[in-house]
Amino acid sequence: MVDIEVKDGQVSFRPRGLSKLWTMRNQITVPRSAIRSVRRAPPGVGTGWWKGWRLPGTHLPGVITAGSYLHDGEWEFWDVRGAGASAIQVELGGTRYRRLIIDVEDPAGAVARLAQ
Secondary structure, three states: OEEEEEEOOEEEEEEOOOHHHHHOOOOEEEEHHHEEEEEEOOOOOOOOOOOOEEEEEEEEOOOEEEEEEEEOOEEEEEEEEOOOOOEEEEEEOOOOEEEEEEEOOOHHHHHHHHHO
């Protein structure tokens, strides 16, 4: 699960609890202007074997996908449990990560807040 904080034109994504261990990250901060789009993640996003080259992170298909993944030459950050029923997908531009796929407590609220 990831907490999201929007402050002073910056958006911080902070893994919570054991997610810090699984993702090997304490937070990712990007300028609000770097967010290109945000939406609910597709159903079943957490299932399947291949997410990219994991560097570093944790992956047990259908159980946990967490950490940094190199996919098609670009970096993605994942923190999803199970199939990702509460996951959102944040598309970024001009940052290290091109995409964040993260579980959040209130997906609809997070999408609305980040889409503003």
